[in-house]
Amino acid sequence: MSESGVAPEPDVEAETERDEESFTGRSVRRFEDRRILTGQAEYVHDKAPEGCLEMALVRSVHAHANIVGVDTSAAEAHPDCELVLTVEDLKDEYNPQPCGLHGFQEWSLADGKARFVGEPIAVVVAENRYLAEDVADLVDVEYETLDPVVDGMEAREDEVLVHADYGSNVADNERLTFGDPEGAFEDADHVVEGEYYWGRVSGVPLETAGAVAQYDDEEDAFYVDCNIQLHTLVDDTVFETLGYPPEKVHIDVPPDVGGSFGTKIAIHRYVNLAAMASQQLGGTPVKFVEDRIENLQGGDVHSSERQYEMRLALDDDGTFRGLDVWFVDDFGAFPHYPVNQVLKPLSVLTNAYDVDDVAYEYDLVLTNKTAQTAYRGFGVDPHHYALEMIVDEAARELGMDPTDLRRRNLIDPDQMPYKLPSHNIYDSGDYPAALQRIEEMIDENERCEGGLLDPEVVEQKRQEGKYRGTQPAVLIEPGVSGSDWTDRQRSDREALDDRPRDDVAELPEHFRVELEEDGTVRTWLATDSSGQGHQTLVSQLVADELGVLPSGVEVDYLDSVDAPTEYGSAASRMAVMLSGATVGACDGLVDGLTDLAAAHWGVEAGDVAYRDGAVERVDTGETLSLAELAELDDGTGEEAKTRATYDYPHPATLEEDFDEALRSKYPVYPTAAYGANAPIVEVEVNTGEVDILKFYTVRDCGTMLNPMIVEGQAHGGIAQGIGAALLEEFGYDQDSGQPQAITMFDYLLPSIENVPEIEMDHTVTPSPFTETGAKGVGEGGMIDAPASVASSINRALDPLDVTADRLPFTPDRVRERVRGADEE
């Protein structure tokens, strides 16, 4: 089923002469690059309309405090002050921000109580940011401090309430059982248990949040340039807050966004405040650019922090019988939109293993920390980590080889498409082959004389206190999320079991294509981008559909008003959704063009044919080029034949087997990309330092639309995964609730020195569920690398009986555990 092939070198420039081959599937270099490399790209930080003022925020210095008073008089008296806003000003005209769960009220500025360090309390506007900060310093906030609740497990006890009116810090909980987990745990020969902690991490893109908002008095409408992610989906967090209908709030995201990784989905607070400030100033544009400390400390952009309790039931021969997953996820002060991060793991509940009987339960808790947003992987990364850790634990307790134990339980290719107990379906894949291939790579290159895992070298290094090891494993990346399930937590969950299939409302992918006068093909995406190369990808796909060169295809973006509500760039969706959407739209355009040509020649549509950027009259061989066709359509017909719009239906809606998951709002991810990793780690037990010497990986995302981009995504994801496993964490002082990582000196992003050489191989198992056979691929690496690094550390430290049971596995944690092991 799968064929092995290495991604070709990037060797295709877009203006290459067309040959028989398609552009899709080749490493076409990116159109986005030139403007970026020459400094001409216009990120939102670069936007500076005439007369634009700048905004600064006064933020809480306490984790938990009553706000007794906000004295703005000194600030307002400053000669450079243009505007000061507090929550009282907001309440006069605006609404609270929509939350991810019912029962919470969140204003864009703190209302009577500060719930995390960095929570905005007042807005100040001045001519520039330097002056705005001068003025902000004069705002005097009087606090009455309260004890904070900082630990997720402690929060469950409700001794300190983050939201007193809600009455509990547990904002959401659900226990789901699939099959008969209770029976499986009773029958099995062994039950192993483990506790694992996933540190608070996030995407931390190099570009912080930014917004330039302008209120138009005449239209009574807002125009906002900003780098929010999913601007056609989460625009409700802005227009509802402003109290305007969606068509009055134009949210436009520039073609260049300096990374997001999910995080910028939740920057609506800034967009709202800038828009309100502009309106209060009568329409003067107001710009806000978050600084890095604001971003790390109180930017609403942290992500998962989970404490897991895992149980695995298995028989003497190693066969997995049942799985029991329980965890607490610390969402911080408000449950923002990505609350469904706690549910996404259901889409890969048992990872690559065949287990029928599973229990899954979470407590979504609130604490005095900045709120969570989405981050690449959307909660699957900690799930895979905890699951692989309990598998390692089982191998230890049963005295089995951990690779053999994994192999024994892998889903067999004959079982594909494989329906998980939680109702999502893996479309295709050969997991045993992937494990086999990664084992071969390690055997051939490293477990041999002169290799990094040459047994003699391993032994010699161990004498020096350096423990080496690797643990191959197969990990699944769920792709192409559906949209309907994402509000499960705001639904009546008991009623879902009886929900009719017709009630399922999936968002399609919207796409437009139009012929310009000179024959250029102009297209519009209804989503935003943040570095993925969508313009290049769409150019390739459209070029193939229309038989033109990618350089003849322009790719633009629609703002939130022009675009319909749709999901957008998240959840490893775009490779699949854009390939379906471009095919549909181009088919529509070709129909229009052939009609146009047939009418011109006065023949039937069947007498003409579209080929390679022209319509040909079959009997005479005459042709009309795209430019000529564009001219023909110039205002003549009652309906334009040179443009087409298409809404590509979500692929899961086309497969009946997904109906059960769709009806009941269980996570629906119709593609399952996968990878087998084997990072080679070396742990220096005297210093606690973990070094990854080399990272082997075999990956399969079905058809690779642009192998160069696919590899780039995997490289970046793996680097982020290494960061989460070893370096990155938003720590908090457990007494005061003060954040401990508010600069990049504290929140450590992997540098070129931390990321090893990545040796990557590919197999190609096309998805049967998608237009091109592609599978979602944007989150791999981050989803799979942390689990693999942790498992490999377990393998390396096996002689000391130390495991990476807490990520990031920092030197102090390594030393603590090694010391503990020495004492036993």
Next chain:
Amino acid sequence: MSTDNTAQSGELPTREVTVTVNGEEVTREVEPRLKLSDFLRRECGCRGVRVGCEHGVCGACTVLMDGEGVKSCLTYAVQAEGREVESVEGLSEDGLHPIQESFHEEHALQCGFCTSGFVMATKELLDEDPDPGREDIEHGLADNICRCTGYQNIYEAVERAADKMDGEGDGDKMDGKGDGDKMDGKGDGEVGEGD
């Protein structure tokens, strides 16, 4: 603070500063607290100078001052008095510099926010060592953070640039040989500018 800033400041003290930016002399009256990064972005039109952290860790704002890499967010404009500053805008008058070309060819950028800084750090590295090994590249670029590429293709790009520049001397403009100057087939670098 991370925003752009005009140098007008009411009654705050100002000082005149003259800096040669990409070969052109720029004289402005600025507040002493104005950062070089903001000076370059606002006063000199060098918006390719990116500001990612403002505390000297990420390196996105890296420019060359008298040939040496500095983080312009940790430098005040007044400290650049009388100095020559080179940013990504000054690398090539037309077409792409071999370093820019190599970053494109090796897919060494994704979101691009770190790219100006990496390109300038690479320029400094290759000016000092025209043929760096992997470890030299690692040390030379350790002050810059990229969150997208995992650095794999950045190594490749630096090596490719070193090959291209070999024998040409550094800082020369490319003649557009190969296909770097036509990569988007439009020549205006404004693909997909939204409406």
